[in-house]
Amino acid sequence: MVKAIERSGIPVVHIATVVPISLTVGANRIVPAIAIPHPLGNPALEPAEEKKLRRRIVERALHALTVEVTEQTVFDK
Amino acid sequence: MSKIRIVHYINQFFAGIGGEEKADVKPELREGVVGPGMALNAEFKKLGKDMEIVATVICGDSYFNENLEEAKATILEMIKAQNADMLIAGPAFNAGRYGAACGTISKFVQEELEIPVVTAMYIENPGVDMYRKDLYIIETGNSAAAMRTAVPAVAKFAVKLAEGATIGRPAEEGYIERGIRRNVFVDKIGAQRAVEMLVSKLNDQPFETEYPMPVFDHVAPGNAIKDLSKAKIALVTSGGIVPKGNPDRIESSSASKYGKYDIDGISDLTFETYETAHGGFDPVYCNDDSDRVLPVDVLRDLEKEGKIGELYRYFYTTTGNGTSVKNSNEFAAEFTKDLLADGVDAVILTST
Numbered sequence: 443m444v445k446a447i448e449r450s451g452i453p454v455v456h457i458a459t460v461v462p463i464s465l466t467v468g469a470n471r472i473v474p475a476i477a478i479p480h481p482l483g484n485p486a487l488e489p490a491e492e493k494k495l496r497r498r499i500v501e502r503a504l505h506a507l508t509v510e511v512t513e514q515t516v517f518d519k
Numbered sequence: 520m521s522k523i524r525i526v527h528y529i530n531q532f533f534a535g536i537g538g539e540e541k542a543d544v545k546p547e548l549r550e551g552v553v554g555p556g557m558a559l560n561a562e563f564k565k566l567g568k569d570m571e572i573v574a575t576v577i578c579g580d581s582y583f584n585e586n587l588e589e590a591k592a593t594i595l596e597m598i599k600a601q602n603a604d605m606l607i608a609g610p611a612f613n614a615g616r617y618g619a620a621c622g623t624i625s626k627f628v629q630e631e632l633e634i635p636v637v638t639a640m641y642i643e644n645p646g647v648d649m650y651r652k653d654l655y656i657i658e659t660g661n662s663a664a665a666m667r668t669a670v671p672a673v674a675k676f677a678v679k680l681a682e683g684a685t686i687g688r689p690a691e692e693g694y695i696e697r698g699i700r701r702n703v704f705v706d707k708i709g710a711q712r713a714v715e716m717l718v719s720k721l722n723d724q725p726f727e728t729e730y731p732m733p734v735f736d737h738v739a740p741g742n743a744i745k746d747l748s749k750a751k752i753a754l755v756t757s758g759g760i761v762p763k764g765n766p767d768r769i770e771s772s773s774a775s776k777y778g779k780y781d782i783d784g785i786s787d788l789t790f791e792t793y794e795t796a797h798g799g800f801d802p803v804y805c806n807d808d809s810d811r812v813l814p815v816d817v818l819r820d821l822e823k824e825g826k827i828g829e830l831y832r833y834f835y836t837t838t839g840n841g842t843s844v845k846n847s848n849e850f851a852a853e854f855t856k857d858l859l860a861d862g863v864d865a866v867i868l869t870s871t
Contacts, residue, residue, distance in 0.1 A: 443587075443747050443755060443757060443837075443847050443848075443850060443851035443868060444851075444868055445736070445738040445848075445851075446847070446848045446850075446851030446852045446855065447755070447851050447855050447858070447866050447868070448739075448740065448741050449738050449855075449860055450855045450858070451742070452741050452855070452858055452859070452863060452865060452866055452869075453740065453741030453742060453743065453744065453864075453865045454741065454865070454866045454867075454868055455865070455866070455867055455868070456868050456869075456870065457867060457868070457869045457870070458869075458870040459584070459585065459870070459871065460584045460615075460616060460619060460793045460870075462649060463615060463619060463645045463649075463870075464870070466645050466648045466649050467645065468736060468737055468738060469823060469868075470738070470739075470741075471739035471740065475869070475870075477581070477585055477871050478542070478581045478584065478585065478616070478800050479539075479542075479581070479801045479802070479803070479839055479871065480537055480804040480805065481758070481806060481811070481812060481863070481869055481870065482810065482812060482813075482814045482817075482869065483804065483808065483810065483811030485804045485807070485811075490604050490606045493810075493816065493817065495809070496810065496814050496816070496817050497817045497820070497821075498816075500531060500814050500818060500867070501819070501821075502587040503867050504747055504752075504821070504826070504827065504867075505601070505686070507743065507744045507747070507750075507865045507867075508743050508745075509743055510740075510742065510743040511740045511741065511743075513730045513740075519658050
């Protein structure tokens, strides 16, 4: 789906837990996630802390969308 | 020749430990066969070969992929301690994380222990593209229903590897093409063979190319967003988030459709309103709070704060497990028309 959307020219950022699969699939902007059953959360945290964690990942994804890339790039910090 | 000692790698599901709720189990070694290993051993016996699965390593698919280095190191030690002569991993069919795990551990063992390895998957398993160049991957059907044909194919190939026999071409041996070229002597010169292929092609007869062209399917990255505070952002997920009750009945795997849902005015996905239809991961955490897969709450906050222009009023969703590349392409090609028509500037796509 990442490629089919991006083919239209709309930039896509892929938030994915298994980064090697995302690379194989062909995403260009990749942000690593937390875990397979909860990519954007961590049930072990307090709800407020968990939301902060989610916000950090989303902000990183938004940041990735503002960066020009010429090849597959993993935004891991 | 003494007995060939084989270690078999399988996941929690094929070990009978459990489904997705057990996908986080750590590596465990059991003596003898577990699950599909039984059929493999029977096959070796039938072929009259002194080869046997002496131990089985079991690891949860999520654990393996989320703790790659630890899992690899632990499993390597387990296999080493068995004095294994060979590793068989899978078959993984079309299970993505299982395929990635089978490929990863096979390559690692091949390099570190220098023993023959063989694994088996369906052609669209992401593990295939990750490791086809490094490994012999026997091609299987797309679900465990194909176990009956996969087992003899894997066993037959394992025998060849163990005996150091010459491995023929992919189509003859049943493994997925690795992109290796080998010089061979043939009776007919190239021009004759080329003309024969052309004639076959013109007659709609089958023919096999001697030099398949690589398929490059890279898509150029979309241009960066200049000003996020004016951007319209859409959410898409392969994590199967749906309104509670799954009104469009999106399948829990091998999806034949996607959903488009209105989130106008919704600022939080709760356990009362949303859930996942995805059958490929433990749904407990996601059903409890679907923002953990589709971060609507955070994007609403960012929208209010003016950090992004707007969150697009629909999200698109399907279940990514076992869903064919063809279907996924078609889904996205179709809904991307909406995105373009409605002036969406960028997409956040989340996967479990």
